[in-house]
Amino acid sequence: MTGGARGEGNGGGLIQLTAKDFKSDQEVRWCPGCGDYAILAAVQGFMPELGLPRERIVFISGIGCAARFPYYMQTYGMHSIHGRAPAIATGLSVSRPDLSVWVVTGDGDALSIGGNHLIHALRRNVNVKILLFNNQIYGLTKGQYSPTSEAGKVTKSTPMGSIDHPFNPVSIALGAEATFVARTIDTDKKHLTAVLRKAALHRGTAFVEIYQNCNIYNDGAFDAVREQRENRILLEHGMPIRFGADGERGVAQRADGTCELVEVAAVGEGALLRHDEHAVEPALAFALSRLAHTPHGPTPIGVFRDVERPVYDEVMQAQLDAATAQRGHGDLAALIGSGDTWQIG
Amino acid sequence: MTGGARGEGNGGGLIQLTAKDFKSDQEVRWCPGCGDYAILAAVQGFMPELGLPRERIVFISGIGCAARFPYYMQTYGMHSIHGRAPAIATGLSVSRPDLSVWVVTGDGDALSIGGNHLIHALRRNVNVKILLFNNQIYGLTKGQYSPTSEAGKVTKSTPMGSIDHPFNPVSIALGAEATFVARTIDTDKKHLTAVLRKAALHRGTAFVEIYQNCNIYNDGAFDAVREQRENRILLEHGMPIRFGADGERGVAQRADGTCELVEVAAVGEGALLRHDEHAVEPALAFALSRLAHTPHGPTPIGVFRDVERPVYDEVMQAQLDAATAQRGHGDLAALIGSGDTWQIG
Amino acid sequence: MRYTQGAMAKPVEQRDGVIIRFAGDSGDGMQLTGDRFTSETALLGNDLSTLPDFPAEIRAPAGSLPGVSGFQLHFADHDILTPGDAPGVLVAMNPAALRTNLADLPKGGTLIVNRDAFNERNLRKAGYTSNPLEDGSLGEFQVHDVPLTTMTVEALRGIEVTPREAERSKNMFALGLMSWLFGRPTEGTISFLERKFARSPAILQANVTAFNAGYAFGETSEGFSVSYEVKPAPLRPGTYRQITGNTALAYGLIAASRQSGLPLFLGAYPITPASGILEELARHKSFGVRTFQAEDEIAAVGAAVGAAFGGSLAVSTSAGPGIVLKAETVGLAVALELPLLILDIQRAGPSTGMPTKPEQADLLLVLFGRNSESPVPVLAASTPGDCFEVAVEAARIALKYRTPVYLLSDAYLANGSEPWLLPDVNALPDISVELTVEPPVDGEFLPYTRDVDTLARPWALPGTPGLEHRIGGLEKEDGTGNVSYDPDNHDLMTRLRARKVAGIAADIPELEVDDPGGAELLVLGWGGTYGPIAAGIRRVREAGGSVAHAHLRYLNPFPRNTGEVLRRYDRVLVPELNLGQLLRLIRAEFLVDAVGYNRVRGVPFRSSELAEAIEAML
Amino acid sequence: MRYTQGAMAKPVEQRDGVIIRFAGDSGDGMQLTGDRFTSETALLGNDLSTLPDFPAEIRAPAGSLPGVSGFQLHFADHDILTPGDAPGVLVAMNPAALRTNLADLPKGGTLIVNRDAFNERNLRKAGYTSNPLEDGSLGEFQVHDVPLTTMTVEALRGIEVTPREAERSKNMFALGLMSWLFGRPTEGTISFLERKFARSPAILQANVTAFNAGYAFGETSEGFSVSYEVKPAPLRPGTYRQITGNTALAYGLIAASRQSGLPLFLGAYPITPASGILEELARHKSFGVRTFQAEDEIAAVGAAVGAAFGGSLAVSTSAGPGIVLKAETVGLAVALELPLLILDIQRAGPSTGMPTKPEQADLLLVLFGRNSESPVPVLAASTPGDCFEVAVEAARIALKYRTPVYLLSDAYLANGSEPWLLPDVNALPDISVELTVEPPVDGEFLPYTRDVDTLARPWALPGTPGLEHRIGGLEKEDGTGNVSYDPDNHDLMTRLRARKVAGIAADIPELEVDDPGGAELLVLGWGGTYGPIAAGIRRVREAGGSVAHAHLRYLNPFPRNTGEVLRRYDRVLVPELNLGQLLRLIRAEFLVDAVGYNRVRGVPFRSSELAEAIEAML
Numbered sequence A, B: 001m002t003g004g005a006r007g008e009g010n011g012g013g014l015i016q017l018t019a020k021d022f023k024s025d026q027e028v029r030w031c032p033g034c035g036d037y038a039i040l041a042a043v044q045g046f047m048p049e050l051g052l053p054r055e056r057i058v059f060i061s062g063i064g065c066a067a068r069f070p071y072y073m074q075t076y077g078m079h080s081i082h083g084r085a086p087a088i089a090t091g092l093s094v095s096r097p098d099l100s101v102w103v104v105t106g107d108g109d110a111l112s113i114g115g116n117h118l119i120h121a122l123r124r125n126v127n128v129k130i131l132l133f134n135n136q137i138y139g140l141t142k143g144q145y146s147p148t149s150e151a152g153k154v155t156k157s158t159p160m161g162s163i164d165h166p167f168n169p170v171s172i173a174l175g176a177e178a179t180f181v182a183r184t185i186d187t188d189k190k191h192l193t194a195v196l197r198k199a200a201l202h203r204g205t206a207f208v209e210i211y212q213n214c215n216i217y218n219d220g221a222f223d224a225v226r227e228q229r230e231n232r233i234l235l236e237h238g239m240p241i242r243f244g245a246d247g248e249r250g251v252a253q254r255a256d257g258t259c260e261l262v263e264v265a266a267v268g269e270g271a272l273l274r275h276d277e278h279a280v281e282p283a284l285a286f287a288l289s290r291l292a293h294t295p296h297g298p299t300p301i302g303v304f305r306d307v308e309r310p311v312y313d314e315v316m317q318a319q320l321d322a323a324t325a326q327r328g329h330g331d332l333a334a335l336i337g338s339g340d341t342w343q344i345g
Numbered sequence C, D: 001m002r003y004t005q006g007a008m009a010k011p012v013e014q015r016d017g018v019i020i021r022f023a024g025d026s027g028d029g030m031q032l033t034g035d036r037f038t039s040e041t042a043l044l045g046n047d048l049s050t051l052p053d054f055p056a057e058i059r060a061p062a063g064s065l066p067g068v069s070g071f072q073l074h075f076a077d078h079d080i081l082t083p084g085d086a087p088g089v090l091v092a093m094n095p096a097a098l099r100t101n102l103a104d105l106p107k108g109g110t111l112i113v114n115r116d117a118f119n120e121r122n123l124r125k126a127g128y129t130s131n132p133l134e135d136g137s138l139g140e141f142q143v144h145d146v147p148l149t150t151m152t153v154e155a156l157r158g159i160e161v162t163p164r165e166a167e168r169s170k171n172m173f174a175l176g177l178m179s180w181l182f183g184r185p186t187e188g189t190i191s192f193l194e195r196k197f198a199r200s201p202a203i204l205q206a207n208v209t210a211f212n213a214g215y216a217f218g219e220t221s222e223g224f225s226v227s228y229e230v231k232p233a234p235l236r237p238g239t240y241r242q243i244t245g246n247t248a249l250a251y252g253l254i255a256a257s258r259q260s261g262l263p264l265f266l267g268a269y270p271i272t273p274a275s276g277i278l279e280e281l282a283r284h285k286s287f288g289v290r291t292f293q294a295e296d297e298i299a300a301v302g303a304a305v306g307a308a309f310g311g312s313l314a315v316s317t318s319a320g321p322g323i324v325l326k327a328e329t330v331g332l333a334v335a336l337e338l339p340l341l342i343l344d345i346q347r348a349g350p351s352t353g354m355p356t357k358p359e360q361a362d363l364l365l366v367l368f369g370r371n372s373e374s375p376v377p378v379l380a381a382s383t384p385g386d387c388f389e390v391a392v393e394a395a396r397i398a399l400k401y402r403t404p405v406y407l408l409s410d411a412y413l414a415n416g417s418e419p420w421l422l423p424d425v426n427a428l429p430d431i432s433v434e435l436t437v438e439p440p441v442d443g444e445f446l447p448y449t450r451d452v453d454t455l456a457r458p459w460a461l462p463g464t465p466g467l468e469h470r471i472g473g474l475e476k477e478d479g480t481g482n483v484s485y486d487p488d489n490h491d492l493m494t495r496l497r498a499r500k501v502a503g504i505a506a507d508i509p510e511l512e513v514d515d516p517g518g519a520e521l522l523v524l525g526w527g528g529t530y531g532p533i534a535a536g537i538r539r540v541r542e543a544g545g546s547v548a549h550a551h552l553r554y555l556n557p558f559p560r561n562t563g564e565v566l567r568r569y570d571r572v573l574v575p576e577l578n579l580g581q582l583l584r585l586i587r588a589e590f591l592v593d594a595v596g597y598n599r600v601r602g603v604p605f606r607s608s609e610l611a612e613a614i615e616a617m618l
């Protein structure tokens, strides 16, 4: 599995790593019960599948609870500054196409201070995998509302309730021309791992929103989908979109292009939307993202979009190669002596 | 016409202003032939319709050629710093709900350095009207590509062609929860004015992309719609979406939610999409925005979306009012003496 | 030592001052415990000073060294200046707390530990290979190893709480015990608990019961043979409250809004240790306060500039990393000549550094951290209570001179507290502004003309008929404010901006020197080190040394007599929690060969180390 | 005066140096004209120096005062240091150009104007109430009022270009005339035009024809009775080219990449006057150069930090407003201890200021504009050609010491040009880096151990097996690099970072002083004012004055003998294009009572004003 990770893979021999190989010697310092633990375990569990030696993997984060992540991974890593991880990862990825570069970020880190870097990384399609741990709160600074907090949220900084309309991370990513957009849940290791797998295989930027419970400042924010599995609208490529305890409900499309929740019995299975994550146009993925603005009822989970587009890093490399092919390897003496010169003495 | 402008309007008497009243004494300093002139004329022509005295109107801009705009308006104005106008306008608008606040910005100013402020203003629905002069180039810094430049563009900073996939300003605005999104053209004074009118009436953030020709560094970028009127897919509320020299073509929706261009004769008028700018869900508006990623063929023009949502400024004011109603006007002595106090002496 | 409960009256010893440190796991509620003990102490009329010290992690793993949270309180029967160098009493709730704090406890100090927490697992987490309660390593201290958890759980039997909830009440047991030991009044804590847990009666009952049990345990246990009394301090008469620096800043801003007649607007993005100001101000909307939590620091200060343009008293708060991000926009405000306050609650750096720890190392940043010549006045608060007054004064200068002003505080002032004599709100200075509201007779409004005294430009708000004008970041023509590339105009404007700020020196008090007479050494400080420096000087003087002390509130411009003061002394010592920033400024400006005492440890100075440093220079 | 064409041989006068200024509307092609004249002059072997001066507007309204664009060239038969204080010859293409430039022309100066442009409309736009060509106001000058437009259009009759295109060739007519007047070779310009207009034969023909016509007009017109010759200057032997500071920086970075063996990565966001470096580097992908035009300056330097982590020679370029935005990320690089170059092409401020004009006022910004103690080496280039060498040296320091380094240039160096003796690329210094590639024997890689000499930490790149490690902006434990809140560790790390940068003083040349002997006054400069200062000193010496000169390339740390040098002189004068920034630094550091000569006019110093200032101190 090396598509998204761009490596030739195993170097000389066969690499047989396990989750344990990806645990660093640093003590994990999240609050007991924090959803970050489950994500860490899932990521460490998935890493061996990359088929890359540890030194070829880099985790870059900003600032926040989530952003502690790199310390716990026995890979290369950087715990950088608030919001800037996508920019830093971009520089690393485009200059080192042999690495597998991952960004770990929070809802504040990615969508508040770092919103611009995020949307630009998405449109450029740089080969980085962005994992956004969305707990709908600022954890590290002790509980102010974030750009994904639901409207009206009472927090330390909004004693009368927040007055911002929140972002829908999937919608904004799609609006920003993302080529891979998915959503998954901290505690669902299997689903999370499956999404990581697809993200890793994707060539270009993969954006993965992970619902993550902050049991200290925003406990239960995702219970409607974390605990009530019947609310998970599982998006599966090529399958009719169904959900509910027994798949008794589904998603259909209205004439105006929007999506609606329906009873399968009432409309018949044939009326259900069939999910196509590779659809060239993001219109339907966008419509699906609007089914749940915040996860308080039935909410789509899975890969919304996964399409091919030239990868920034590769095109840059191709330009370098083309220039070199045309002009030969740069010759400094020729360069500085280019243009009009003259001789003295 | 005071809805969007929030004023009581005419003060004591009837205000009878004309375009000329909105011309400042500053000499206009754009290149001869620049599309900015036409926009300036249209805006000055529209201003009297606001029904507000000049002192109640404020134009705020960032940096760029477009951002020179405020100097030429006989209103209050600020030519601020690169990318930050939406943030500055937010502070002004929420603290001065009696003003009509307008932002003028360029594609670099708004979508490159200022992207984050823009998307946050949009989601908050602050009562500012944002006019983005999109010339798909950095004009003021003499011709580097911008986030809206088409892929492969050869500019000073991209001699082998740009390798970024551009933003679609309408798509990103819709993904960012914008309540009003429109597109118009510098030279079409009538259409531009109609869009300004709707933007002004809209309560909350109005985002207006204006195709603007930079005849020095990116001449003709919009010719496909500026010159070839048959490529203008005019979005008109309640009307079937048609275009072409004689309206012989139209837009229909595919089963997968995407939009397609059709021959009216072939599909029949009934098969055409009927535009609903007030649709609660932005799904269709988004699908329409995908019809033309860059304006090189048939391109939708007009109001994509215009819906109601609580206005940030108003909700903030309401919270202040509610707090005051509950607790009375703040009493400083009581405040500093709150909590545990004790007496000495 | 073993404790059995018995009942007998215990003797009370007098103390003139005590320093207690509570230390435990982040989850142990040490900040709350410390706060409550402080409140009890305040109500008793002691002078006091506190120093909370918590980790940047929300809740590092239970029992780990980085998870230790501490709270130090110094209280006395006389006026005190600092939370104390070293605790006389250390309450350690687990082995990690003991290990990270024991080095600070002097020989003979009192140590109260929760014996129950000294199990193998916790000892290992703290890196102990043997149990210090048993291996004799604590021989030099007066150790009380109390089974706090067991006794709490015991006391709570019958109350409908989970075992975990019962255990979590052990901090109240400890608080009760300490309240007895130092004769603190208990009513305040009980009514506090009643307010806090009004909605969960069982939890309330558990906490109150634990608190009372701890108190009773002190009274009856044989292990505690005496209790202590610290008499009230002879403070200036009046009404007092405890106040932290962040709260005082918030109140000061509200006061400045009232005194200026302008609505308060705060643009902020959360960051430690400044978030508290945003959170406090967000609660006071009935004062017309608008708080805007922005998407980042740039937007926060940008919104403040917009609000300033509209006529608000506009403020933006942050700490180092965020202050850096605001610089370009502050530069804009310098060019626009609009009033703006930027509050920098300094923390240890560089980069993210140690977010919860104090430092004084942003002085040169706020002075010089903008492109080109971009002069801005800078003030610094010296104590938590002083933050109030400095906020009003900073607002006065910003409004009067139409300039951004930086106000420096730090993580120590922000969270530390002291008793604060409530000011008479009717005696606060009038800082109202004269706005320009009338168009000039000749009809042309010139936004860059200047007041002859202050060099301030007219402030005309949008909404004012006939004064429509445009301002911006390009260089402006003197007078008209039109864009100008004229060389001489640029030189003139650059100097005018500089002169305007320099001229504020005429409008601020002279630097006061506390010189008992005949001193040859001057100690010059600024900002949050006031307490430790003054305490260090007190020590030196008590030991017979002669030393003068001056403390700068105004860092730019300096008080007009600063050079004269400095030249009065043979030697000048400048203690700073940085590598010598004020030092550099005064050396450059006054060419005095001052020397620095510099520590960059992320903790306040100890008065003892300063006393030593001073003595070395006498 | 009237000109009719006639044919006769004209006398040639010798001149030792000439200063010409071309001035016209932004649309008149003055920069191109100046560039070409400069190239002709360079090929002839004169020493030269140029100063382009253009408005921030792309093309302000035709004929307006703000729309005037100028280009000044100084060339001579001896080595020269500046583009000259005042032109001897002014070419004014329209009334606005005349009006904005005439004040600089000394009495008796030569004035060549395009008479055709002096119509009523243009005169009005320039604010003339009467035509200066007719009202006698130019009596003090040698005026040649040539109908440039008419003659150009005339000459182009028959060529298939539009009337507008024909008119636009008038700059080539002017260039041809000036080429004749100063005996410049014409082949270079003709082959340049052939390259430039290869795809539009008609335009090519128009330009060449206009150029030749201008030349012929000079030869034949009676108005020009003599032509001038300026002999080649005795420059050091070798191959020369003209170079601007921005191009020299770009080449220097490519050279540093080659000499270090590391690929070059540039993260940049366009900004005047720095964009040229991005644009130049973008053209050299065959050197393995990656240029990344980011969404803003923060992302630009962020990407550079990422590339540095990955082992690139990472660079970010900007000007004041953008440099400010990069500060937080540079602070991160200080904590990470990764090599990084930040190039600041200084321009006039504050805020947006005057974007195309030079200033030296970002020195304190780059030194102190980050939160907390965040030391960074700073270098400054002194001439356009020097930019090359300084870029290599800055890279050497960054790589060797694993530190961000600021390199200061300015708008004057960026666009100004001088003849540059091509360096021998094989003699460039080896600045290769020793990467850590082997895991230590005991298996534990410690990323924050230090080289005993340089105090640099090991640099291990992702991809290196067994050296996986994590770095970040929180304070790090000495050695391990683990997150640490230990007070003594923080103090230690703060001092280590400071000592590492201070220690570079041992690794850079001493400050050289140019002292003819016996001088009591030292003039100390830095950066782009080298030329005017040296020229000012030359004037003073020629007039018999004795004065020493030293110029700092290294601003942090200072060369190790700086204090000693300063103390050698009675008086020290520090000329700067700011309000005294280096001055403040040396006063603080060396306690010398130096004085400043400060001008903030957005234009380079004139050597004459410096000569006066120096003389006043002799």
Ligand SMILES: Cc1ncc(C[n+]2csc(CCOP(=O)(O)OP(=O)(O)O)c2C)c(N)n1
Pocket: A063, A064, A065, A066, A067, A082, A105, A106, A107, A108, A109, A110, A133, A135, A137, A138, A139, A140, A141, A146, C269, C270, C271, C272, C297, C321, C322, C325, C352
């Ligand atoms: C420039 C800057 N501004 C602000 C902060 C303070 N800060 C640290 S983390 C954070 C937000 C954390 O929220 P999120 O990204 O959602 O992460 P979480 O802690 O919830 O995982 C903030 C505001 C900072 N470190 N740097």
Ligand SMILES: Cc1ncc(C[n+]2csc(CCOP(=O)(O)OP(=O)(O)O)c2C)c(N)n1
Pocket: B063, B064, B065, B066, B067, B081, B082, B105, B106, B107, B108, B109, B110, B133, B135, B137, B138, B139, B140, B141, B146, D269, D270, D271, D272, D297, D321, D322, D325, D352
């Ligand atoms: C912080 C900062 N970075 C960069 C610049 C330089 N700059 C000025 S305008 C501009 C882009 C202009 O493009 P756009 O916003 O599209 O406006 P246009 O000139 O095309 O109207 C840039 C990069 C600046 N002034 N400030």
Ligand code: SF4
Pocket: A029, A030, A031, A033, A034, A035, A036, A065, A066, A135, A139, A140, A213, A214, A215, A216, A217, C058, C059
């Ligand atoms: S504060 Fe919330 S997000 Fe942060 S570690 Fe604790 S539980 Fe997790």
Ligand code: SF4
Pocket: B029, B030, B031, B033, B034, B035, B036, B065, B066, B135, B139, B140, B213, B214, B215, B216, B217, D058, D059
């Ligand atoms: S450069 Fe382009 S956008 Fe700017 S003023 Fe000229 S034509 Fe208009």
Ligand SMILES: [Mg+2]
Pocket: A064, A106, A107, A108, A133, A134, A135, A136, A137, A138, A139, A146
């Ligand atoms: Mg979060």
Ligand SMILES: [Mg+2]
Pocket: B064, B106, B107, B108, B133, B134, B135, B136, B137, B138, B139, B146
């Ligand atoms: Mg543009």
